[in-house]
Amino acid sequence: MAINYDELKKNIHEFIKTEISEGRLEGTSDDVYAEWHEDFKTKLRIMSDNAIMRFIATQKCGIKVHTSIEPVDGAEFRKEVKIKDMSLAMKKKGIEVTARVARVDTGKTKKEKDFTTITLDDGTGSVPIKFWNEEALKYASIQKGVIVHVRGYIDDPFMDGDQFDFKVGKFGHFEVVDDSEAPELPDIKEPTIAEIKTNRPKHVDLTCKIIKKDELKETKNGKKYASFAVSDAEGEQIFVKIFDEPLANKFFKTFNVGDAILLDNFSSNVWKNLVSLQNNWDKSSVKQVTPQVALPVVEYKGKGANAIEKDLVDVKDGDNVRFVGMFTRLYATKPYYDMCPNDKCYKGVTDGFCAKCGEVEGDPIPRPRLGGTITDGETNLKFSIMGDIVETLLGINANQIKEQFDAIGEAKAFIENFADRVQGKWYRCEGSVKLDKAYRGDLDIMLNKVDEIVEFNAQTKKITEEIKESLA
C-alpha cells in the first residue's frame, strides 16, 4: 500500500497548527515548527502516520495523544482474521479471531497487579492477549487447548517497528466457544525454526539441539547472560539468549553442545531484521528432553544461523535469507558516501554536518556502497551492499575506491571497470530484505555476506570459453 506523503505532511501541518491555535503548544514559534518539520521529513519515509503523530506529540510537544480504539459499533467490526494476517495495518479496527488457547501464564507485577497472558494459536500463528486485575483472575483458570472467540482490536504501543498489542477493550469480548459450535482448528503444535523466523511468534516452545554454546557473557549492567545456537529437525538454526541470570547460570551448568532441549515459553525477538529467541522475563525454562530425540547434527553457520534458506521469489519485507545468487547488473551510482567519523554512527556527512551527531570534527570517512540486481536463477531482486563487503567484491579498499572514483568523476565509467569482476558470477549470499519505501516500494536486499563460489565460477568460465571456442 502506497503512502501519500504529501497528504501526510499536510495532516501534520494541520495537526500542529491546531495544537498551536488551541494553546497546547505554549511558546512554540513558527521557527521551532519549521525546524521540527525538517526533522519529520526525514522520518516520514520510515514511520507510520500514527507513529509520526505520536512522535510529534510526545517528543516535541510533551502531550499525550490517545490512540486507542474509537468506540465502534458491532457492525463495523471486521470479519474473522487469521492470526498470521494480523498487523499494525489493522490498528484501531475491530477484528475477530477464533483460536485455541496455546498457553496460559499468570503472575503479578512488582506492584502486585495480577495479570494473565493467554497465548492464542489458530494454526497460522500465535498471539498473546493480556488481562489485568479482575479479568486476569477470571481467565487464569482457562484450559489449554480450548477454543475461544475473541472480538478485539490491534493497538500500537510502540513508536516504530511492526510490534502490536491485541486487546479486548470495552467493546470486545473473550468467550470460550461451545464444543458443538467450535470450528476445526489444528491441535497446538510446536513451530519449526523456519516458521519462527517467518511468523515471529511472541510465544515459542521449541524442541531443539544445542549446536553452539558461548561462555557466559555480561550485560552493561553486569548481569550474566547465556547465548547459544540451536537447530531443529529440519536442520534450520537460530540464536538464543537468556537474560534471566538464574536461568542463564542453570543453563550453562546443565547443558552442552549436542544436548536435545525444550525451550519452554521463549519469545522471538527481532533486531535489525535478525530473528532470535529470548527468554520471556522469568517465565521461561529450559528442559532436558528425555529420551534424547533424534535431531540431525548440523554445523553451526555463524552469523547466518539466523537467516533462512529461501528462493528469492518467496522473500518478503523483513526476511533474513540465505541463497545462492548471481549479480546480473551493477547500478551506476557513486560507489561511496561520506560517512560520519564518529564510532558506529554510519550516517552521511554533508558540509561537515552529520544528521545524527551535528557538526563533526575530523574528515568524513569514505564508506563504500554498491547496488544493482541479483538473481537466484529464477527471480531478480535489487540489492545493496555497504562497507567492507564492497571492498572485497571490487578488490580495492575504501580509500582506493574514493580515489579512483574521484579521478574518473563519473559513476558509469567507474562501475564499468568492475563489471567483469562481479557480474555473471555466483555467490553464497545472506541479507535482509526491506521494502524500499523511497523508491517505488520495491523489495531491496541488503547483503551482509557475499562469498564467491570460486570453483563453480571457474567451471562456468571454462564452459563458457569452450562454447565460445566451438562457435569461433
Ligand SMILES: [Zn+2]
Ligand atoms: Zn554521526
